[in-house]
Each structure stands twice: as structure tokens, then as C-alpha cells.
Amino acid sequence: MSEVIVVTSGKGGVGKSTTTANLGVGLAMRGKKVVLIDTDTGLRNLDLLLGLENRIMYDLVDVIDGRVEIKKALVRHKKYENLQLLPTSQVKDKSAVNPADLMALCDELRKEYDYVIIDCPAGIEQGFQTAIAGADTAIVVTMPEVSAVRDADKIIGELGRSEKDNIKLIINRIRPAMVDSGEMMDMDDINDILAIKCIGQVPDDIKVVTSANRGEPVVGDSDSQAGKAYENIVGRLLGEDIPFMEFEKEGFFKRLKKAFKF
Amino acid sequence: MLDSIKRMFSSEKSGKVAKKRLQMVLIQDRASVSPEVMEKLRDDIIQVISKYMVIDKADMEISLENVDDSVALVANIPVQNMRHHR
Numbered sequence A: 001m002s003e004v005i006v007v008t009s010g011k012g013g014v015g016k017s018t019t020t021a022n023l024g025v026g027l028a029m030r031g032k033k034v035v036l037i038d039t040d041t042g043l044r045n046l047d048l049l050l051g052l053e054n055r056i057m058y059d060l061v062d063v064i065d066g067r068v069e070i071k072k073a074l075v076r077h078k079k080y081e082n083l084q085l086l087p088t089s090q091v092k093d094k095s096a097v098n099p100a101d102l103m104a105l106c107d108e109l110r111k112e113y114d115y116v117i118i119d120c121p122a123g124i125e126q127g128f129q130t131a132i133a134g135a136d137t138a139i140v141v142t143m144p145e146v147s148a149v150r151d152a153d154k155i156i157g158e159l160g161r162s163e164k165d166n167i168k169l170i171i172n173r174i175r176p177a178m179v180d181s182g183e184m185m186d187m188d189d190i191n192d193i194l195a196i197k198c199i200g201q202v203p204d205d206i207k208v209v210t211s212a213n214r215g216e217p218v219v220g221d222s223d224s225q226a227g228k229a230y231e232n233i234v235g236r237l238l239g240e241d242i243p244f245m246e247f248e249k250e251g252f253f254k255r256l257k258k259a260f261k262f
Numbered sequence B: 001m002l003d004s005i006k007r008m009f010s011s012e013k014s015g016k017v018a019k020k021r022l023q024m025v026l027i028q029d030r031a032s033v034s035p036e037v038m039e040k041l042r043d044d045i046i047q048v049i050s051k052y053m054v055i056d057k058a059d060m061e062i063s064l065e066n067v068d069d070s071v072a073l074v075a076n077i078p079v080q081n082m083r084h085h086r
């Protein structure tokens, strides 16, 4: 049984592409056949995060317009052979791909791959409607900040209207020290607000940035808290029952010290 | 120093403030994006109240409003007559 997952958020810059890249690599590491589709037309990025930017010959629009077969446009990952990327076009306007096109493409890819993961553009316009069209599951990425959570709620509403009822939440860029001192919402707070099943909480981690610099998603890196968090999410997607990890916490005295600034 | 103590013991942490504010604003967001739901609610209210009173459906108003720091469902329903109950 294959699954088509769209990674979406509403608000921009919360970590959709980072999530897509990490889940793709993580699932491939677990032996799954995975294809990632970048649908953020005009703002191609997933190729960079995966280190595949120099291998692109064709793109999503070439496939949709029938200029090239899907197989020819897919870019194989260097290290994980069962991971493929269908990059988006860097030039075409956003209306070039419509929901029916993408749905047909997903159904085609379903036959060959275990997971099709779609990286959605920010916003709730046409690009969003197109990206979600063929998906069985939506992963909503948010951050523990008021505007990101509000936009996530909006997206959850839109997904419901499009009869996408299988929705999962990832909370990205958590800062454990801030949560600890009560200055940032935690997973329970956001669960109370959005009432969506949370499948992951990813800490803010400089390794996410350094690994993006190198084009190697952090998911394999056991020294990184974010890498571990993504690994756990992959396990949960595969149906494993994995408890949420405890982030390193500051002790009471450290907090007291901070509060009094000595 | 005094400020720090105050912050520690009296005032609410920003995480909790964020949660409360979001819970409030989302009630409005969710209501404002679904006029269909308000329409359904209106129909249901009419049905229930009509068992007891004759109301002016055309002139009734239902809305979600902000009252201090909470949201209220405000209904203004003109009653034209009472029904007799056995």
C-alpha cells in the first residue's frame, strides 16, 4: 500500500521543505521507495536541501505538459538509490500545474513507490489546492509561535473543506529552554489549540542549517536532536509506537539564576 | 531585581498568554470562515425556539461577538407570540 503525503503549513518558512527532505531520506534509509515532488513552482529549493541541484534535467512542468516521461524527469539521490526527486520548475507561473494534473501524476507514481511526498508552497492559493489534490495524508508543519499556529489552524480548516481528513501535525523549531521557562507554547498547548494528532516535535537546531548547507538532511545524524526527532517521525509514519523524546532541560537553579540575572 | 521577582511570581508567562490569545482568536477565525455553519446554527435555533414561541425569522440576528476577553454568541430574536402549552 502506498501513501501520498502532502507537507503544508500556511505560513511560509516554518520548515516544510526541511521536513519533506528529512522524511524522504529517513524513509529511504528504512528501505522504502520514495519520490519527493517539489510543487513550490518558481521557488525551487528541495533540490538544494537534498544536494541534487546539479543533476536536474527536466521538471514537474515538463512532465505535466507531456514533454518528457516521468521516469526521465526523476532525479535519483546519490546515496539512497530508492529516493527520487521530481523538481519543480524555476520559471513557469504558478497556474502551470492544476489539481487534476497532480492527482493524475500521484496516481501514476503510487504504482511504483511506497511514499510520494509533496512539498507544498506557502499560502492557501492555487498552489496549495494543487499540492493537496492527490494526497491521502496531510502533514501540517507549524512553529510554537502565534502566527504560525493561527495559520496552521486556517490550513486545517481548508484541508477539511477539501475533504482531507487525515491530518497530522509536526511542531518545528521548539526551543526547550523557552518552553521550560514558560515563554514558549509546548506540544500540549498546541494540541489543545489545534486538536490535531501530533507526530513530531523538532527542536530548533543549528545542525538543520549546517546540514542544509551541505545538502545532506540531518535525519541520519544521531548527534543532532533534530536528526533524532526526524528519525522518530519516520518511525511513527511506519506505524511504530515511539514515545516523544525529552529535550535537554535546564535545571531549577539555572532558571533562578537567569531570572535574577546574576 | 523587583521586576524579576514580579515576573517570576505574579505576571503570566508569555507561553500561556499566547495559548489564551490563540484560543480566542481561533474561535472568531473558525466562525468567520464558515458562514455555512452559522446558517445551520440559525436554522437549528429557529427550530427549537419555534416549539415555544412564534418568532420573526426575518428580523432575527445571530453573531459571535467579543465581550471583554471572551467570545459570546449573541442572538436577537423578536418574539411575536407565545405558543400555548398543554
Ligand SMILES: Nc1ncnc2c1ncn2[C@@H]1O[C@H](COP(=O)(O)OP(=O)(O)OP(=O)(O)O)[C@@H](O)[C@H]1O
Pocket (backbone or CB within 6 Å): A009, A011, A012, A013, A014, A015, A016, A017, A018, A019, A040, A045, A120, A121, A122, A172, A173, A174, A202, A203, A204, A205, A206, A208, A209, A212, A226
Ligand atoms: N528545526 C530547525 N532548526 C533550525 N533551523 C530550521 C529548522 N527547521 C527549519 N529551519 C530553517 O528555517 C528556514 C526555513 O525552512 P524551510 O525552507 O524548510 O521552510 P519552508 O516552510 O519550506 O519555507 P517556504 O514557505 O519558503 O517554502 C531554513 O533556513 C531552515 O534551515
Ligand SMILES: [Mg+2]
Pocket (backbone or CB within 6 Å): A016, A017, A018, A040, A045, A119, A120
Ligand atoms: Mg519550502
